[in-house]
Amino acid sequence: MDIDDLLLYDETLFKNIDAFNPDYIPDNFMYRKSQMEALAISIRPALRSGRPVNGVILGSCATGKTTAIKKIFEMVERTSDKVVCVYINCQIHTTRFGIFSQIYQKIFGHTPPETGVPFSRIYQNIMQHLSNEGKALIVALDDINYLFYSKNANKIFYDILRAHESFEGVRTGVFAILSDIEFRFMLDKNVNSIFIPQEIIFNPYSKEEIKDILKERARIGFYSEVISDELLDEITEYTVSNGDLRVGIDLLRISGNLAEADASKTIERKHIQEALKNTGSINLMYTLKSLSDDERTLLDLIRTSDVDLTAGELYSQFSKKTKSSYASFNRILNKLEFLRIIDTRFTGKGVKGNSRIIILRFDTEEIQKCMSRL
């Protein structure tokens, strides 16, 4: 097809292309009944003038944690106007002000002004409103490990969970969502005893479950018979080996697009093979998306260097590009290590043997591929 035809061609394989969006909430949320029940049990007291039970929601990536929270919040809000449910993505909102702005927005329908209003006023408005209206507050903090990095977690938990000490009758709860079991102990380390949560585990899907979920997604997203069962099996295999359901959903979407561009009425193996070339690690892409410009600049320097640099060498390159202080360079380096994009190893050389060597944990091409898709 030439470009004009490509743009004008109005046949589509997609019945509902939104079904492949990252934030699509499936009506049919399969294999998560017991987790949804556990969430409902934790929230139930809040619907009956009690306090919600705090929870920590644990499970590796793309096991449906976010979907479960969003679904249960939707259900709660449909059932009662006495519970305010706020979902917060901590990759985006990392400060106390940022997080309480989200809560404020949910309650009052608009965010507080960014300047001129002290945090205490915003906090007071929120809690006073809840107290006056007799409403409970449940806050889900997704990817809460990002708050450990900025060391804000404890304060935020404290603000939310001890509100009842200053505001009569206020009932609050927190769901902390974690996608890496390693962060579980860090939660205890970062948040003291005010948070005693019940654990809700989202175990990985089996191969059969992945196949069923992908099949259902294809059924919603494509017209019938666009993709064969055999090719779904292949996408399932790849998804299982990659360990991330999102990769499978993305593969469906990309191969559908490629088939469409080919004016084909069905997805063929060649479209999947082509799509595979375009999918980097989705997880890595999400992590890279959350980086600031300076953080990406530093990562780029690491990625494009032919040799493993020491921290000192890296800083001298970085400071030329960004004029950053050593302290902020160091913070960024620690963050990249914390996000497990890089490793740093002491070489035993340098001042007091403190010289570190920086090692990229991913293939440079993989990073490049993900960066180009941001």
Ligand SMILES: Nc1ncnc2c1ncn2[C@@H]1O[C@H](COP(=O)(O)OP(=O)(O)OP(=O)(O)O)[C@@H](O)[C@H]1O
């Ligand atoms: N049981 C399921 N049924 C249908 N779709 C699902 C199911 N579980 C996950 N998904 C889909 O997989 C994708 C990832 O799910 P979700 O964002 O809820 O996972 P997560 O555990 O929060 O991931 P992360 O920890 O990486 O944020 C979404 O597109 C979601 O619709």
